[in-house]
Structures are given as structure tokens and as C-alpha cells.
Amino acid sequence: DGGITQSPKYLFRKEGQNVTLSCEQNLNHDAMYWYRQDPGQGLRLIYYSQIVNDFQKGDIAEGYSVSREKKESFPLTVTSAQKNPTAFYLCASRGLSGANVLTFGAGSRLTVL
């Protein structure tokens, strides 16, 4: 079945370390997104990419970086510059030929110790 795979499901990090969250999709979707979810704040857009080798900052891009070398993959790196990285991170994708319907992965929970 087609879908989005996020890994790891749970990740612990010490302060000052960079970590990379994986997001892979086999839906042949062109656009991919990273959202951050904090209790009571809904989903906030970190980065998005509509085509390979191109991506744009969302509302809260500071302290994060992404790459889009392959259509299927859109990894997110949480750098040490992110001051409050503990959160639930959601990856999503969308086909550009259709309507604006996002398909989500199951999420990755990052905890900074």
C-alpha cells in the first residue's frame, strides 16, 4: 500500500546535537511538507518542497534544515540552533495534479534531554 513512512518513531537527543528525521513516500507525490505539533498550537509549517532540489521556508524554519534530493524523500534536520526542539513532527505529501489534500505520516516524537 502507498503511504508515508517516518522514522524513527521516538528519538531522544542531548542538547547541542543535530538529529535527522526521515520521511519517505511511495505515493508519487510531488509536494512534501514538515509540520511541528505542540499541544494547543495545532500544526505549524516548518519547510515544504514542491519539486526535487527546491524547498521553501515555512512559518518556523529557524533551527531546521531540509533537503530534497529525491522525489520520495524529504529528511528534516533539527539543528542545535533550534532552542526548543522537543515536539511531535509530522511529514505530509500532496500530489500537485489533484486538490489540496495532504497525506500524513505517523509522526516522530523528538525529546531533548
Place this chain on the structure above:
Amino acid sequence: AQSVTQPDIHITVSEGASLELRCNYSYGATPYLFWYVQSPGQGLQLLLKYFSGDTLVQGIKGFEAEFKRSQSSFNLRKPSVHWSDAAEYFCAVGERNNDMRFGAGTRLTVKP
């Protein structure tokens, strides 16, 4: 700028009772409107969407929503809630091929 407001942070209903979750949006044109549901520790699943046409849309799991342009609202309803409906619900607004804005979410608790 587009925005979404879900006025209710937490709602508790009894199993079998009806449910209405509120969503108000701010948008310059006719928006694309969505409701998603999220179980704890999981991703979001699309319940229903509105693009145009009939203002009453049906979704999965027995949910429906009504688009009211005059009130800038897109409230989610279900006639009879089941215990399995306990989850967090997100309203979202966007336009074609553009990023979406999500509300803060409404957490639904179902009492036996």
C-alpha cells in the same frame, strides 16, 4: 492572511449524543476547507473536504460538515458519537496547490 480558529479546546460528550465542533476561518476568496482527525501519537487522517458546490459535505465515519459563507464557518457534526471517536480534530483552510493553515485543534472526550 488566511487563518483558522477552533474556539473549543476540549469537548466532552456522552456516547450516543450528537456532536458539533466549531471552525471559523478568515480568507479572502472561497477557500478549500478540511477536517482531519488525529488519534494519540498518530498522524492526521482526512475526514472530509469542501472545495465547491453543495455546502453540506459527507465524510468518513459518519461525519458531515456544513460550509456557511456568511458566517465564515465550517462546523463538523455527527448525529451519534461512538467511543472510538475520541481523538483530536483539526480544521484546515487552504487554496489549490498552496500550503494550508491548521486550527489549534479540539480534543474530544467521549463518556460511556
